[in-house]
Amino acid sequence: MDPSEIVDLAEDAVQAWSEILAAKGGRTHSELSDLVRQTVSGHGILPTQVRERLTRDSVTTV
Numbered sequence: 399m400d401p402s403e404i405v406d407l408a409e410d411a412v413q414a415w416s417e418i419l420a421a422k423g424g425r426t427h428s429e430l431s432d433l434v435r436q437t438v439s440g441h442g443i444l445p446t447q448v449r450e451r452l453t454r455d456s457v458t459t460v
Contacts, residue, residue, distance in 0.1 A: 399455065407443065407451060414441040 414437050421433055438444055442451060 399452065403451065407448065410441040411443050414438050414443055 418434055418437050421437075422430060425433060439447070442448075
């Protein structure tokens, strides 16, 4: 795995949380949950997405 892939992952996380914090005002608990889920998913940082990103290349292909 190239270190730049880790940097990309971290930058996606920062961007997602910045968007969430900017849009959180005046939302209900349910709306906030939806906002977080959609934003995190959209940036590819749900746990399953992170695993896929980190294991894209198998050890045998490196």
